[in-house]
Amino acid sequence: MGSWKRSHYCGSVTADQLGQDVCVMGWVQRRRDHGGLIFIDLRDREGVLQLALDPDRDPAAHQKAEAVRNEFVVAVIGKVSPRPDGTVNPKMKTGEVEIEVRELKILNRSETPPFMLDEFTDVAENIRLKYRYLDLRRASVQSCLMLRHRVTRTVRAYLDENGFLDIETPVLTKSTPEGARDYLVPSRVNNGQFYALPQSPQLFKQLLMISGYDRYAQIVKCFRDEDLRADRQPEFTQIDCEMSFVDREDVMTIMEGMIARVFKETRAIELSLPMRRMTYAEALDKYGVDNPDLRFDLELVEITALVKSCGFKVFAEVAAGGGMVKALNVKGGAGFSRKELDEFTAFAAIYGAKGLAWVKMTAEGWQSPIAKFFKPEELSALEKALQAEEGDLLLFVADSAKVANESLGRLRQHLGQKLGLASKEKYSFSWVTDFPMLEWDEEEKRHVAVHHPFTAPLDEDVALLETDPGKARAKAYDLVLNGSEIGGGSIRIHDQAIQQKIFSLLGIGEEEAQEKFGFLLDALSYGAPPHGGIAFGLDRLTMILAGTDSIRDVIAFPKTQKATCLLSEAPGVVAEKQLQELGIRLRKPVNQGKRE
């Protein structure tokens, strides 16, 4: 660069600087060579600026520009000039001006990039990820990461203003039962033993409350060794908070204030507070899922009682046998084709539904394969329950409560998308509360924690832990935005006896509890304050703010669905010597033969 100092970002040069000399540095987006005049679009993170090189005015600079190619790194000094009449480009932020280049330096050359870094070329994601450092130069990708920066900046400011202390917690920690599969790190100093990377800093933030820090918050990486999805990465970032001497309302109030601030400062969107609250039971009843998309209504209706003794055996038997029959009235949906109905059936089947019954409400009455099984009064009872009118499509699932709710609930979401009811411009929040404490795990033949083992029961449900633990509800809350769980937390157990009771209900014996969580149990016995907290998925929140469907779009260096990094080629094999130091011998040699 010599003595040159950059004076402006490319994207920040506008008519305000007319007549000034500026020095800009950046990457060549494109060169347009007119034989005489050469134009260069120079790009940096703030935008693109047109450089004009005139052979009559500055022959030396023009000649250097002949050799410039895409993605060369270039510095220029020149005067900010108005573009001649008729050549203003209204599509560009800097389109009223250009730089009359007086001096040009090529700071570095570039190979021809493997793909065009413009906004017009769609590139396969595996290519983008392999050359992520080039992909990250693109304005659309940069805007996601800059948005993410504004989110974290706003969160940190809000939490600081509200008295939260940012305290770091260990990354090398201890594997605990329950929850997701751990990522393990072998210990060299203690051969045969392993650290686990945290699934969340849960225990440490509770310990900090016991230590009197009162309000803790951290934007922190968490690790879960489970399969990936469009909105799930093995390492992801939480906005992790914990507070002492609070109840559920305190936590929800302060946290919805944080979310509102984020929406205001990053997207200039005013949210109305307080946010809606609904119980888990209501969510399941009306929407079939615990993370309902409330941008549209399309509520489920339970008709189990109505069809208990109806003429349609499939419904009647499920209803009589302790199952559940639920229906969805798709207003104006009678126009769906047979093919689309088959598609809906296949969709419901993904979630275990053995069938999807449908009825088209026509001028002639029910058009449906199952119409013939119902008596006239049964038809009218169903129509009334579903408020069915001509032109509607009724969809039914009869199954276990779990399957009926989930399949029809997911179908509801699918239909909302398909019918264009789920606008990306709309943001519908709700807290979902009163989750069950426990859930029966058929595979393991035991109860598992719905939230986590440190979640406190509702005061009025404590007695149920003895008599009917499956019915006990938790002081837990999730924040749901547009059908996506963006955060969740709970008031914690601060009483050692109740904590031990929960462990025993989870089938965690006293010895195991002592071994795995002994330090927490001990801590609880030394004056633990009532406390609770929450964690938000920063990646998911940013995804929604950015309007993208992939979590990879808001992570600089994301992993593929097989949890590999195409850029660094992680994970990789390690030297035998490294394994020896760790006392590890592989069961199967790698790099030999085929995988089984």
Next chain:
RNA sequence: GGGGCCGUAGUAGAGUCGGUUACAACGCCGGCCUGUCACGCCGGAGGUCGCGGGUUCAAGUCCCGUCGGCCCCGCCA
């Protein structure tokens, strides 16, 4: 562990019923061009049709396997 979609020059695609030398676009290289902005015009180079096997006189195309990317179920307290 399972279901689905995809893989063809550097990039993103077309390629019919299995049949001559695998096509045009963008990019790249060379030439021309003094107001373009996804500049334009002329010319050129560029291919292990993901990989392996099979069927066939003949495979980008059909079959089997495999690798990779994506979406989903399971899993994710």
